[in-house]
Amino acid sequence: MNEKTEVKRWLVVPGDLITDQKVKLGPNVYVEGGKVYSKVVGLAEVKDGVARVIPLEGRYIPKEGDPVIGIVVDVKIPGYDLDLNSPYLGFLPNEELSEEATYGDVIIATVKNVDAVRNALLEKGNILRGGELITINPKKVPRVIGKKRSMLNLLQNLTGVTILVGANGRIWLYGKNVDVAKEAIFKIEQEAHTSGLTDRITKFIEEELHERGEGNQA
Amino acid sequence: MNEFIWEFTADRIRKLAMKGFRIDRRPLLKYRPISIETGIIYNADGSAIVNLGGTKVVAGVKFELGQPYPDTPDKGALLVDAEILPHSSPAVEPGPPDEDAIELARIIDRSIRESKAVDLTKLVIREGELVYLLFVDLRVLDNNGNIIDASSLAAAAALASAQIPKVEDDQIVRHEYERALELNEIPLYTTFAKIGKLIMVDPRIEEEHAMDARMSIATVDDGHVTAIQKGGNGSFTKGEIEFMIEEAIKKGRDLRKVVKEAVEDGRKN
Amino acid sequence: MSGEKVIRPDGRNYEDLRDTIRIEAGVLDRADGSAYLEWGTTMKLVKVDKSDGKKVEKWSETWPMIQTVEETKDGILVEFPKPLWHLIDELKSAEEVKEYLRGNKVYVAVYGPREPIPRHEASPYRAILRYRYTMSPFSVPERKSPKPSRRETEISMVSRLALERVLFLEEFPMTMIDVFAEVISADAGTRVAALTAASVALADAGIPMRDIPVALAVGRICTDEDATNCAIVADLNKKEEDMPGAVDMPMVIVPRKEEFTLLQMDGRVTKEELDQILDLGLKKAKELNKIQREALIRKYERVTENE
Structure with a gap:
């Protein structure tokens, strides 16, 4: 009875209907005429009685604890x-x-x-100090960190680069393979809404390190 | 837009430059990918849109009729205008052209005018009374660095694919063309950035915020230099200038091929 | 003459939008959100022998958008609008030269929410929306001076008002949201083309909105100046704007609620005609909204199901 059910997520745009059931309202949705609609472009989800949309675009708005x-x-x-x-x-x-x-x-x-x-x-x-600073779409930051920091740990372990991630989309990198880590992060940013990303990123980093190890750093 | 936001990255770029590298690991004398499309504006007599590493500029050529300038009754008139649209970066405020836009228009104008790319004596209807006015208008849509070369390419491609409209009863007949606009030359700018002692071609926006000086050199096919503009408050040695001139001539030839291909493709499509 | 059928110059049915409407979201690198829109008639340039000349001439009389562009010694170059391309098959000598779009091309960039300029105009209750509609000098038949015109100022204001309530501006106090629309090619209906693209650009920027508003122009064309023989048509092109008794009504519709947030009119109509025009607008709104949605969704080709 305790099977983990897969929660369906689907791509929505502003004005798309999320549900007409009675639900609690999560972020980025609004109610009209008893129905719940999306406010933004993002991934819609109705989970544990809460309807919400995970936005795919938008600027950073400061939040306590970030x-x-x-x-x-x-x-x-x-x-x-x-x-x-x-x-x-x-x-x-x-x-x-x-x-x-x-x-x-x-x-x-x-x-x-x-x-x-x-x-x-x-x-x-x-x-x-030192290192390199990049900026990505702040809405993609959770993907760069991953569930329980899994993606971030993967990036750091595979590349040996120290990576500090700001919720505001700024990322600071320090280490020898900064270029590879950078490319991997930009790749995650592009493909944040897809599945199987962890495997693709692992493969990408391994290939890039191999290529750059063979050639020279110039 | 606060310059301090660029400072960290600019610092990193300067450190890499001391080692002889660029931040995107590009070879010092390599341009970013360029794509050009011509014949894209229905009401224009010539048009082109250029994408140079993300920097996007659209150029439109239009012929109108008017009086010649009093001191050149036997010539048509060339008028170049440019606007750096607020689309192109968060730092641009909407409004009349600022010094960057005015500089851009004037340097593109110089490269076309001084090279005599267009024979203005061939644009006369009645000497002293009625001539063609050749307008070249540039609009910068997206600024990822080096809007000068992107604009130069767009203006050149628009002119190289332009046609001269028919005139009947001293009026332009829209959408009916007499002949192609003949160009004697295709002048093109090559822009260099100097960061520390390192000189590189086609600066990206991050490099522009880190650079000490900039040099834009317009050349034509036979190796003549037809316009030069130095920007930034840093300096160049004579040797550096000579080096850049040689490279600009070579790069100009490569870029000219890209423009000619785009014009050919435009004719077919 | 009453009873004579009103024919659209490009051969379209009365309720058809122009044949080519394309939108791409996220096309500009620096902007927070952006969209590029093309909205017009795809023209085919065809080289034709003098032997087919009479046929082409007759067709031009019925459909003025079949136009002779150039006469050379070995033939004529004729433009055909897409709805009438089937006629080309009836010509013995036709040789296709090229295709191009005769229509509107607009680039819209959105920046925001961002710090307000000037600061004293900011509101502690909501974001301030700015909308700037401009036309490139080469976009129109006669080169337009770069100086902002009164028309551009009016359109900018009306457009801003059409969008304000659709956006959740109250979520961003003390900020500014900028919408910049540059029309690089124009052929009637530029303000609605710009607005249709602007809605996509705002969504692309992540600005929360109730719906994606749609903009189009609906109106009337006639065979006579006294407007006794007319048809209500969707999406007038430039040739139609110049027809006798032409009436043009740009409108912005919030599709789900079927509400109008912008309505303007040029002309003289009866109440019944106005009714028909509004209805046709609502009918076409959903079609346009679909194109807007697809532009946004296309940006994300694969959809995640889990993670």
Whole structure:
């Protein structure tokens, strides 16, 4: 009786009908005339009595608890304004950073809370140095991390690259095979909505490492 | 748009440049993939859309009638205009052309005018009274770097595939053409970016935010240079300039082949 | 003359949209959302001997969009619109030269939600929507000056109003959502072509919306200026706009609720005609909406079932 049932997910666009049953409303859906419709382009799902749509596009909106990678765009007396790849800014107080930062510095931090107009108050900041910074569609970040961090662990283990992922779509990579890890992440971004991705990514990384190992890094 | 957002990546690009590499591992003198389509605008007398590594520019050629300039009664008029559309990047605010758009229009104009690519004396209906006005309009749709070369390719392909409309009773007859527009030359720009001491061709947008200086050189087939524009606040040595001129001539020939192929394909399709 | 059938210049049925409508989502790299739309008549350029000249001339009288483009010493070049391509088979000497689209081509880019400019115009209750409709100088028969025209300003405003309520703007206070529509090729119905593409671009950007609004123009064409012999037609092309008694009504429809968020009219009609026009609009809205949906879905070719 405890069989795990497969939950059907299907691609929807705004205005598509999700269900006409009585359900609780999850994110990205709305009700009209007793029916539930999608607000966005995404994957619709009705699971455990909740109808929701997992969006495939959209900018990052700060949420409490999110790890984010920001860039210092203003240095103020009490702290720093960070660009979060979002229409909303993040603010990191001085005491949340163990060293002094300057314009253009890349900082990983956590969203402590969000004010009435969505600006984020940040905490536990750390400056990231060296390495490479890339930006992907923030809606694809969960796929890069994977269930229980499975995809992220796979990427790090296979390539040996340290990867820090911000919920806001910014990813910081450090290590020898950064190029391979980068390509793998962009591949995940393109194919995030498909199945069998884990196997394809494993294969991709193995092939790329092999190719680059043979040729030279130039 | 905050320049600081580019700083981290720009820093990485500069470090790689010190080792002689580009961020996308492209060879220093290699262009990104180029695709050109001509004859795409029904109401234009010549048109082309270019995709250079993601940078997209559309060019349209239109002939109108008007009075010649008083000091050149025996010549038609060439007018080049460009707009960097707000589509092309988050940094562009909608509004009248800014200094980048004006610079773009003027440098494309120079390359066409100074090379005498179009014989303006052949665009006269009645000397001193009525001439063809040759409009070349450029619209930048997507900026992934190097809008100068992309625009140059688009203008060249649009001109090379353009036709001159018939004139009856001093009026243009739309959609009826007299003859193809003959080009004496196909001037094309090759743009270089200098990052540290490294010189590379066809900069992508990230490289443009990291570069110290830029050099755009327009050449024609026989190896003459017909326009030069240096950008950025960094500097070049004489040796570097000579190197870039030689490369621009070579690249210009390669790019010219791509333009000619596109014009041929446009005729068939 | 009453009783004479009203014929569409390109041979279409009254209720047909133009033969070629294509939309591609996500075509611009830098924008948050984008769409490219082509909406028009595919023309075939055919080389024909003088021997078939009389036939072509007669057809041109019935269907003015069969047009002689060029006369050379060994023949004539004639343009045929797609609905009338079957006629080409009746010509003995026809040689196909090429195909091209005579119609509207629009690129729409969406940026947002993003930081508002100027800041003091932002609202703490909702995102501010900006819509900018512009036409390239080479898009129209007579080169258009790049300076913004009054027409472009009006269209921009009306378009913005048509979209505002469909979007969940209240989810993004203190921000701005920009819609930029550039018409690079024009042939009647540019504002609705731009809006149809804009809806797709907004969805492509992930902006939450109630539905994907559809835009089209429906109207009337007649055989006489006094409008005694007319037909209600969908999607007027340029030739039709210039016909006697022509009336053009651009409209934006939210398809699921069958509601109009934009309605404009140029002309003089009876109440009954207006009724028919609105009905035809609603009927065609679903067809267009399907094309919009498919553009978005095509971007994601394989659909996940589990993970």
